[in-house]
Amino acid sequence: MKRASSTSPRAIAVDLLSMVLDKGRLLDDVLDDSRLSRLEDRDRGFVRMLLGTTLRRLGQIDTLIEHCLDKPMRAGAAGAEHALRLGICQLLFLDVAPHAAISTTVDLVKGSKLAGFAKLLNAVLRRLDREGRDLAAAQDAGLLNTPEWLWRSWVKAYGEDGAHAIAAAHLIEAPVDITVAADSALWAERLEASVLPTGSLRRAAGGSVAALPGFDDGAWWIQDAAAALPARLLGDVRGKAVADLCAAPGGKALQLAVAGADLTALDRSAKRLVRFTANLKRLGLKAKVVEADAGAWTPPAPFDAILLDAPCSATGTLRRHPDVARHKNPAEVMKLAGVQARLLQAAIPMLKPGGTLVYCTCSLEAEEGPEQIAALLAGGAPLRRVPIRPEEVGGLAELITPEGDLRTLPCHLASQGGMDAFFAARLEKVS
Numbered sequence: 001m002k003r004a005s006s007t008s009p010r011a012i013a014v015d016l017l018s019m020v021l022d023k024g025r026l027l028d029d030v031l032d033d034s035r036l037s038r039l040e041d042r043d044r045g046f047v048r049m050l051l052g053t054t055l056r057r058l059g060q061i062d063t064l065i066e067h068c069l070d071k072p073m074r075a076g077a078a079g080a081e082h083a084l085r086l087g088i089c090q091l092l093f094l095d096v097a098p099h100a101a102i103s104t105t106v107d108l109v110k111g112s113k114l115a116g117f118a119k120l121l122n123a124v125l126r127r128l129d130r131e132g133r134d135l136a137a138a139q140d141a142g143l144l145n146t147p148e149w150l151w152r153s154w155v156k157a158y159g160e161d162g163a164h165a166i167a168a169a170h171l172i173e174a175p176v177d178i179t180v181a182a183d184s185a186l187w188a189e190r191l192e193a194s195v196l197p198t199g200s201l202r203r204a205a206g207g208s209v210a211a212l213p214g215f216d217d218g219a220w221w222i223q224d225a226a227a228a229l230p231a232r233l234l235g236d237v238r239g240k241a242v243a244d245l246c247a248a249p250g251g252k253a254l255q256l257a258v259a260g261a262d263l264t265a266l267d268r269s270a271k272r273l274v275r276f277t278a279n280l281k282r283l284g285l286k287a288k289v290v291e292a293d294a295g296a297w298t299p300p301a302p303f304d305a306i307l308l309d310a311p312c313s314a315t316g317t318l319r320r321h322p323d324v325a326r327h328k329n330p331a332e333v334m335k336l337a338g339v340q341a342r343l344l345q346a347a348i349p350m351l352k353p354g355g356t357l358v359y360c361t362c363s364l365e366a367e368e369g370p371e372q373i374a375a376l377l378a379g380g381a382p383l384r385r386v387p388i389r390p391e392e393v394g395g396l397a398e399l400i401t402p403e404g405d406l407r408t409l410p411c412h413l414a415s416q417g418g419m420d421a422f423f424a425a426r427l428e429k430v431s
């Protein structure tokens, strides 16, 4: 009887999917697994693609499994269920030949303690090979792949059509976006990238980023096109005292340092600051790096400008981190909203009168964006909103809300590959 080796790419994928779904581990973390580093590049790429696509399509896949089974797979069958999910993903959503998708999935359980599921997996996969493509085409993919609480929150904030457009954008793997320290036209050519209206460079996903020209010299860094916008909203920071209160791993802080700010980069996480300091060094830039809780820190002197890229649910990054949808819940969003409110209040006395505060989160949730600013202003904070203008965001007026805040969505710039969801508001201290 044929049995898949436990070090085969698909067997590793079953194990990693279990770590994400059963143990709540982050996809990015499990992709650091040492077994992956021992695989050929092609196999490693396959495992990444397989896990990412399975997580993106999990709702559709599980609905298809339900459709084929009279009753759910029994408890203790998680390994077999994960193998089946990955098999269906290969069969219906990846370019894997049906016979290969089916036989390699069945081989994963044969000869193991899950061998009793081999027949069932074979039957489900063969049936879906016949019916699955039509069934999948008739599914409401966006709705099924989005946890119910998130769907409700998006319909409330963006309407039914908006929620569908957002969820549809989540099905597509995000491209690689790059921020350059200088000379985007030159680097666009060298990196074979296009230049977006907002100024970021964009390459198709895939391949090793570290192997590209200019990476070691710090000529550019990876940063989603939407993530590159908030720091720019502080305007000309050359020579100004600027604080980035939640700086690590540092994409936005690097932008501020490159723009000539006298930068204080603060973060609570020593581990994440190590990465930031390494990035600063790679780019040959300088900043005062402070490890502290921004909610309890007193600066030596107030700042001209502050960026508060607050910790958030990160639901705006589902294109890159499809597992986030499975890990978060409404209680966590509420808890994070409390942290954001505390950090916003703490930032006010750190700012000089007339100074600028940009608050941002990579979240789609209203509680972490517009509601946060509405509550702050309604509560009498000595701040006034300074509306963002289209010309500050590459002329893309659709990125700006009626209130004058930035609200990017995964379905914005859709024809060019979308962008992460970010909210940002710009506020000026009035006294």
Ligand SMILES: C[S@@+](CC[C@H](N)C(=O)[O-])C[C@H]1O[C@@H](n2cnc3c(N)ncnc32)[C@H](O)[C@@H]1O
Residues within 6 Å of the ligand: 245, 246, 247, 248, 249, 250, 251, 252, 253, 266, 267, 268, 269, 272, 292, 293, 294, 295, 309, 310, 311, 312
């Ligand atoms: C959204 S990330 C920041 C990303 C970063 N600005 C960038 O562009 O790469 C949020 C950061 O806030 C930090 N953080 C969370 N709570 C904090 C606090 N109370 N004080 C300071 N930093 C905090 C986290 O460690 C995390 O690095």
